[in-house]
Amino acid sequence: MEIKKYQQMMNERIEKTVNRWEKRETVSEDELYRFFHNVKGTSGTIGMSELKDIASHHLEFLEEKSGKLWTESEWRVLLKELPVYKSEKEMPVTENIWTGDLTEQEERPFILIIDDDVEFVTFIKDYLESNGFQTIIALTGEKGLELFYDMKPSLIILDYILPDIDGIAVLKQLLEKAQKEFTPIVMMSAHSSSENRARAYEMGAFDFIGKPIDKNLFIPFINNRLKFRDRVNNFVLQDELTGAYNRKYLTIELTKQIKKLAEKTTPAFSYVMVDLDHFKQVNDNYGHLVGDEVLKKFVELFKRVARPEDSICRYGGEEFTFILPDTTRHQAEARVSTFRELLSEQKFQSESDTFTVTFSAGIKEVDNGSFHPKMIMEHADKALYMAKDSGRNKTIIFDRELEKVETSDSLTIIIVDDDEVVRGMLTHHYRKKGEISGRPIEIRDYDNGISFLNDKWYKRNQQYIVLLDGMMPKMDGVEVLKQLRDHYPKKDIIVSMLTARKGELEVARALNLGADDYMVKPFNVKEVSARIDRIASRVLHP
Amino acid sequence: MKKILVADDEDILRMLIVDTLEDLGFEIEEAEDGQEALEKLEEGNFDLAILDYMMPEKTGLEVIQSLSKETKNNIQLVMLTAKAQEQDRQIALNAGADYFIAKPFSPTELSAVVEEILA
Structure with missing residues (x-):
């Protein structure tokens, strides 16, 4: 039997649906739900597994009979990912989210990159993330150490020479700590003389890699080290630092x-x-x-x-x-x-x-x-x-x-972005999710930085995660960040910048001004969610 | 020739099932929703019915629940379900469903199940 025939029918069906919806002001969430439900049910059977995955992913965020109405720019975001549709039409909105990457992100290994070379850091972060790893970056050894304690990465990529080199103590501490926890440390440098390499190994690095990296080797190499770490951790029953059990x-x-x-x-x-x-x-x-x-x-x-x-x-x-x-x-x-x-x-x-x-x-x-x-x-x-x-x-x-006691204080997530779609998606997602690590989530969103800064959202001893768009009218994200860091206590507010691709300069400025993390648009909600879960673990244990 | 009713509101999937089963030499009738399925089942002499769980008008479960005892005794009921939850299956089993096929399924799997049942 010719399965292609049915696949063709499915593609036509999607086209037709889109054409029908285009003629209308809004589409109800119920219709979207039924559409994706049908697509999901059928596509797997007729061998369109990518389509099936996308449909089931969207279904998680859609509610039957929610009564919500979706505007064209909103529903197009969902439709744009469908393989048949993607190739032919461009989405009319300016910034797009969701690239249709559907792998489960929660399980992804977490890699800490410590390097003062912003260009290199952004490159390696991008590269690792496009290969399915989660990363977090630090521009100084000090910050790297802090992140190591707070976030427990599975692997550390470390520049051989860091700016606060009189922080050689910091470096030593980091290396010792990582060794104790069996966290592989990979040192990198453009100066890969054997003298440097020897020093690196003496200091406790597991590996030394010369810059520029060989792309064909890098990912297999990282996977190899992570696998090793997993295996070691499986045998270990004791916490190395304290001697308590794990x-x-x-x-x-x-x-x-x-x-x-x-x-x-x-x-x-x-x-x-x-x-x-x-x-x-x-x-x-x-x-x-x-x-x-x-x-x-x-x-x-x-x-x-x-x-x-x-x-x-x-x-x-x-x-x-x-x-x-x-x-x-x-x-x-x-x-x-x-x-x-x-x-x-x-x-x-x-x-x-x-x-x-x-x-x-x-x-x-x-x-x-x-x-x-x-x-x-x-x-x-x-x-x-x-x-x-x-x-x-x-x-x-x-x-x-x-x-019966209602435990836990809430964690507030603040989305500052002029893009309505981004705000809508994230708000919707977090309303549904409801909590992170047992903490109820409160959500606020602002369409520009000035109203965010002027609003009275801050309460002492509350924890906040701010997702800040880098490019906004009136006041751009970096300026908002500066004001935020100048006027509010740093410790309870984690800031992640949402930035457009190729915004390296912006990223560098943001990190120097005290952003904790950044995410590159376009991103999908699941990815953002996984990152935020991870970031949240930093503020949830005051 | 054995007679099968295929009830699914999702037309691509229904056509695929119909084509698959016709290739095997069965006589097929189609229904696009639960109400139509119920009416056809009570009228015609079917040996087997393939019912989608989620259908407009009447769900697959409601179809089974509404069937007369006589019809139910003379027919094998296969339920297509995207909801693989144990609970739904239990309810459907209690109502009289005989088999389940979880979506997505492969056409080969479907043929195998149907041939097995009607052998």
């Missing part, structure tokens, strides 16, 4: 304890979620090295009061989990309190200061084997949140009442 072990141990309960060999165990209070301030005020010392000591002290069967796992940055077998919640509370006392007596030294640290804890007692690990974690997390919310340095036990 998350992988946590899952194993938790499953084991639940199984023991199910077999009724033990009456209950307690799962304690712990977070150091204001740890970011420790890092900011005294440096990451001192911060690392605190984490190490924290684990050491816990081990001092722990029984052999207890375990401590590093859950994330400054978050830990205790698993206490054969322990009721009240026993757990008492033991946490003993540990709290011990920690409060511990004095930490920085160059200029002596300080102490405190923590907040949430306890979940598990007394039957029917609990799902996720549920246990969520309950403990809720209790921990309450402990933080009610003043920190305390322990809260999870009970039924807490279940």
Whole structure:
């Protein structure tokens, strides 16, 4: 049978639909939904898999019976990607989003690029991203170190010579840290003398690559190193820095304890979620090295009061989990309190200061084997949140009442872009998504920088992610950024610039003025979403 | 000759199914929505019906639910579904569907299933 015949019919169908819609003011979302639903159902069967993927992607963002009406420039964005349509007609809107790249971005490895050469950085970022990697860039070693701590990249690409070279200490710290976490560091330089290469290896680089890079080799090379890292991490059960167990072990141990309960060999165990209070301030005020010392000591002290069967796992940055077998919640509370006392007596030294640290804890007692690990974690997390919310340095036990408590402060995403389509798409996406890492999202959007700067959106101790278009009438994005950085505290506001291709100069200026990230248009919503999830993880642990 | 009703509002897919099954030598009738499917099934002597889950007028599920007992006993019901959810399948199974084919399917897969059922 000639399958081409049906493919041809499908293409004609799309053409016809477009022609019909063009004659109208608006198209309802319901129609769009049904159109893509039918396309999806049929295209896979007649061997048009690309079309099927695009249709199912769009369906995720469309709602049946939503009542929303789409204008021509809006629905054209969706139609433009369809293979048949793409080749023939140009979209009438000026800036386009969504390039139809549909690979799942959340899973993509994350690469940190540290290099002061803006031209090279933008080139390599572009190249890596077009090959399916996520990247984040830093123009200085200092910034690179900060991003390394905050964002946990899978691989680091590092310029051999960085501008703050008296920050050789920074470099050393970065390299040591990366080695401990089995994160491959690739050094790059235009000066690939054997002397330089030797120095790089001595410093702890995994690899040294000369600039300009060989495009045929680069991606296979990166994949090779990432694969190696994955494999290593699969074997590792301990956190290298603190000696606590890691998350992988946590899952194993938790499953084991639940199984023991199910077999009724033990009456209950307690799962304690712990977070150091204001740890970011420790890092900011005294440096990451001192911060690392605190984490190490924290684990050491816990081990001092722990029984052999207890375990401590590093859950994330400054978050830990205790698993206490054969322990009721009240026993757990008492033991946490003993540990709290011990920690409060511990004095930490920085160059200029002596300080102490405190923590907040949430306890979940598990007394039957029917609990799902996720549920246990969520309950403990809720209790921990309450402990933080009610003043920190305390322990809260999870009970039924807490279940009803609305956790978490919101995270505000602000979109500043004169392009209505971009604003519409992103707003729509985030309304639907509703939360990031359990934090409810609030969305604001502005069609120009001046009304954004003049509006009273800022509240202290709230977290913001600002997506800022680089090219806007009235005041361009870079100027808006400058004003933003001059007038608002930097720490709670993450800025990502949305920029047109070939805007290298603009990118350089933006990064120098304190942008945290940038995304190149055209982009698709999923990609933006994945990036923002990642970026959000930086501000979500204050 | 065995007689099959193909009910799907999506005309390209319906034509493809019809062509595929006609090539196998079956006698085919078509329906463009659930109501038409129901009427045809009650009138004609079909051996098998291929019903899309999502159809206007009546869904595939509603068609099955509305069939008379007698018709239901004499016919094999195949449901095409994009909703692969267990729940939908369970409901349809309880209502009397005999087989499921998840969209997208290949024409070969469809032929195989139909031949198997009517063998």
